[in-house]
Amino acid sequence: MGMTMTQKILAAHAGLEYVEAGQLIEADLDLVLGNDITSPVAIHEMEKMKVDGVFHKDKIALVPDHFVPNKDIKSAEHCKCVREFAMRNEITNYFEVGEMGIEHALLPEKGLTVAGDVIIGADSHTCTYGALGAFSTGVGSTDMAAGMATGKAWFKVPSAIKFNLIGKPQKWVSGKDVILHIIGMIGVDGALYKSMEFVGEGIANLTMDDRFTIANMAIEAGGKNGIFPVDDLAIEYMKEHSTKTYTIYEADEDAVYDEEYTIDLSTLKPTIAFPHLPENTKTIDEITEDVVIDQVVIGSCTNGRLDDLRCAAQVLKGRHVKKGLRCIIIPATQAIYLQAMEEGLLKIFIEAGAVVSTPTCGPCLGGYMGILAEGERCVSTTNRNFVGRMGHVKSEIYLASPAVAAASAVTGKISCPCQL
Numbered sequence: 001m002g003m004t005m006t007q008k009i010l011a012a013h014a015g016l017e018y019v020e021a022g023q024l025i026e027a028d029l030d031l032v033l034g035n036d037i038t039s040p041v042a043i044h045e046m047e048k049m050k051v052d053g054v055f056h057k058d059k060i061a062l063v064p065d066h067f068v069p070n071k072d073i074k075s076a077e078h079c080k081c082v083r084e085f086a087m088r089n090e091i092t093n094y095f096e097v098g099e100m101g102i103e104h105a106l107l108p109e110k111g112l113t114v115a116g117d118v119i120i121g122a123d124s125h126t127c128t129y130g131a132l133g134a135f136s137t138g139v140g141s142t143d144m145a146a147g148m149a150t151g152k153a154w155f156k157v158p159s160a161i162k163f164n165l166i167g168k169p170q171k172w173v174s175g176k177d178v179i180l181h182i183i184g185m186i187g188v189d190g191a192l193y194k195s196m197e198f199v200g201e202g203i204a205n206l207t208m209d210d211r212f213t214i215a216n217m218a219i220e221a222g223g224k225n226g227i228f229p230v231d232d233l234a235i236e237y238m239k240e241h242s243t244k245t246y247t248i249y250e251a252d253e254d255a256v257y258d259e260e261y262t263i264d265l266s267t268l269k270p271t272i273a274f275p276h277l278p279e280n281t282k283t284i285d286e287i288t289e290d291v292v293i294d295q296v297v298i299g300s301c302t303n304g305r306l307d308d309l310r311c312a313a314q315v316l317k318g319r320h321v322k323k324g325l326r327c328i329i330i331p332a333t334q335a336i337y338l339q340a341m342e343e344g345l346l347k348i349f350i351e352a353g354a355v356v357s358t359p360t361c362g363p364c365l366g367g368y369m370g371i372l373a374e375g376e377r378c379v380s381t382t383n384r385n386f387v388g389r390m391g392h393v394k395s396e397i398y399l400a401s402p403a404v405a406a407a408s409a410v411t412g413k414i415s416c417p418c419q420l
Contacts, residue, residue, distance in 0.1 A: 002252025004160040005227055006195040009135040009249050013118045021159035021256070029059065030134075031112060032147040033121030035103055036064035040081040041141035042122060046149055054089050055151035061093040061112055062086050063103040066361040071368040101333025101359040104128040104216060104301035109333055111242025115230045116249055120147050125301050125383065127218045130227035131211035132234055133248065137225045158224040160195040161186075162257040165202035167266035172417050174311070175210030176303055176381065176401035179217040180271040182263070184281030192222035194258060197251065199229060202265045208237050209307035216302050217383050220278040270416045272379075273399035276387045284404070284416040291398065295378040296321075296409040297390075298402050299330025299357070300364045303381035306336050308402040313345040315406035315417045321353035322412035328370045330357045354409070366390050372397075379408045 003011065003018065011019040013027035034042055039062055054060055062082050067075035086094035093112060100106065104125050107113050115133035119126060122144035129136035139153065147153050163182065183190075196218045198211075206214075211228050218226030228234070230248045238246055269283040298304070298312050309331060321327045329349050331337035337359060340346050346356050363370030364382040372378055372391030377398065380390065385397035398414060407415040 001256060002254035004195060004255045004257070005133070005197055005229065005249050005251045006135050006160060006225060007157055008251070009116060009118060010155060010157055019157045021157055023157045024154060025157060026152050026154050027118050029120060029147050029151050029153055030117040031059055031061060031119040032144060033061045033063070033103060033107065033119065033123065033126060034144050035066055035123055036068060036075065036078045036082055037066045038122030038141045038144065039085070040078050042144040042148065043081060043085045045142050045145035049145065049149060051149040054091070054148045057090050058092045059151065060091050060148055061107055062091055063095050063100055063106055064097070065100055065102050065359070066365060067367050068100060068360055069097055069358065099334060101336070102301045102304060102361055105305055105332035105336070108132060108212070109241060109335060111238070111244060114238050114242050114244045114246035115234065116247030120144065120153050124219045125216050127223065127225045128212055128216040128301065130215040130218065130225050131208065132238060133228060133230035135225055135227065138219060156193070158193055158195045159258050160197050160255070161191055162260040163196060163198045164260065164262040165198060165200040165265055166262060167202050167264040168205040169265045169268060172270055172403045173265070173268050174401045174403065175206060175213035177268055177271045178210070178263070178265065179214045180273050180278065180281050180399065181268055183217065183221045183278045184271065184273070185261070186221055188220060188277055188279045189222040191218065193224050196221065196223040196226040198226065203228060203231065205265060207307055208233060209305040212305065213302055217278070220383060270401060270404050272404060272414060273385055275385055275396040275398065278383070278385060278399060287414055291414040292377070292412060293379050293398070293408060293414065294325060294376040295370060295372065296325065296327045296405050297330070297363050297370050297378060297380040297382060298328070298405050299332065300361065300382040301332065302383045303402050304330055304332030304336065306339055308381065309336065309340050309345050312402045312406040313348045315403060315420070316352040316354065316410070317348050319352060319410045319420070321409045325409060325412050326370070327354035327409040328357060328363065329354050330362060330369070331359055333359050363390055379405050379414060381405050
């Protein structure tokens, strides 16, 4: 019986020739990630453990991004805790304001995540790095503490679902629409503790930014991780961004999958997740009544990358945000922010009546930079639309692609660029 791509990576890091679904293993870690919310808890746990130092100062990444620049005294204290820990332990990959970004966009950009790695992060969207052929998954702060101390973590080897992607997406259909379609199809627990393994000739028609978006939201289907095969585009990305050695793993032909789905990308349409679950999806042509909105957010670890900003600018150029509506655009990293400025994208956004924020998770988790009041509706390119996720428990979040979000900002209701 063969192994899936994920199982092969885990076997190699556990020093085993073979693993199977359900098996408990201890695996070596290539990277341990924490942010300004989760890291302080892990740091305090390490203090309780009376651990002297970390397992490897180059294999820990600390990224203050959720409330950075600090929004209040409590967030400042959290960041101070992380900063002092990083200085005390000489953590190589600590990213202060000015060099930081949203963690799951920043780490691949900095070349810290490559194919074949095993990565844990005290943030549920750590599954993003599967776009590069790594096994990456979110863990709790206690597991993060143990990982920083020992360089190891326990895993139950996941079973897998195979998603065979064929065809080429139509204009205005992106990775966000692909993953929302999948979540709508299988549900928010459809891949519970399973590896979502994406294969097929259609992958060649997805950019790296598309793949990061799809892998990022694997957790929204309950997945343990999402992972893509390593093709020429992924190799090109790693060569551009990283000096780390990468290892390519391929699934065996006789690998076992719990389920298999074939998705023709050419048939997909712009897809929106209605409140209050990512599985509550409708395509743009299934929305028969106007959904009037108060705010648009374009950014986050899901859709704050350069392709996303370029798409939004293409829609907003020469147009204006509807009067009375707020449009907040958040580049995911400083490098993306700078490139967007050099390409004139920020000028387009500001002339259109949008506001551009420094890189931050901010409104995605109901933190700051775009909190919703009672009864308000927001179209957002973020990844979750749970009750109260972005503010008041009686507010509503509609998850969408940057194209739909930008078009909706112009019309003041959920719209597609093809409707402008």
